[in-house]
Amino acid sequence: MSISSAYRKMTALGLINELGSVAAAMENNAAFKNGVPQGVSSAATLLTVREKLKYTHEAASTHDSIKIKERKAVEGEAVKHLDTVAAFYKLAAVNDPNVLLYTGFTPNQPRRGELPPVIPQGLAIYQGPVLGSTAVTVNPIPGVLLWELQVAEGDLSSERNWRPHIFTVGDPMILNGLTVEREHGFRVRGHNRAGAGPWSPPVTFTPK
Known part of the structure; x- marks a missing residue:
């Protein structure tokens, strides 16, 4: 067993998931029982870069x-941080191979037979907690790691009008800053280790 370098070929969405899963694994991995060594990125650093990547992905x-x-x-910044963690795991595994049993790094190949998620069902939009906000829910899909939620104002047939927002499964899908009293379109798709699934049919909602 060895650390995969699959993260070097990932899209922004893949890296967002990778940063989160590696950071979570670091919290409980025996390799870090004495803390994070100098020169190795901490879980907090990975999560900070993850938020930065989510923001720049949406802006792009x-x-x-x-x-x-x-x-x-x-x-590129995310890859460099993940490189430091991967290198330390490889070093630590010389004395204790068990540290590689759970690292959060994605295998080079998807699990055998795994397919992208199915079409999401049950997409529902509700008025959010503040003016110009919405709360979004969707039926769970086994194996989904991230939800990609897109919102559009105006012509829903124009792909340029759709803007992405990324949510880790389990996080509340709350959107703020929407135009009040204007109809918006919403659609969602799931991402798992095998990639992105199809979009749900659009649902419209007018924020108050």
């Missing part, structure tokens, strides 16, 4: 070349 959906470059830069 406008197809602005500058925003895309910013996202690419953060992707």
Whole structure:
């Protein structure tokens, strides 16, 4: 068994999931029982970069070349941080191979027979806790790690109008800053180790 370098070829969404899963694994892995060594990125650092990547990924959906470059830069930053953790795990495994049993790193290949998620069902939109906000729910799908929620104002047939928001499964899907008294379109798809599933049919809602 060895640490996979699959994260080096991941998209922004893949890296968002990888940063979260590796950070979570670090909290309980025996390799870090004495703390995080100098030169190795901490779980807190990985989570900070994860939030930064989520933000730049959403901003890059406008197809602005500058925003895309910013996202690419953060992707490179994420890989460098993951490299430090992977290198330390490899070093620690010389004395204790068991540290590799649970690291949070994705295998190079998806699990045999695993397919992308099915079409999400039960997408529902509710008025959120503050003005111009919504709360979104969808029926659970086994194996889904991330929800990609897109929102559009205006012509729903134009892909340029859809803006992405990324949520880890289990996190509340709350959107703020929506235009009050204007109809919005919402759609969602799940992501698992095998990739992205199909979009749900759009649902419309007018925030108050």
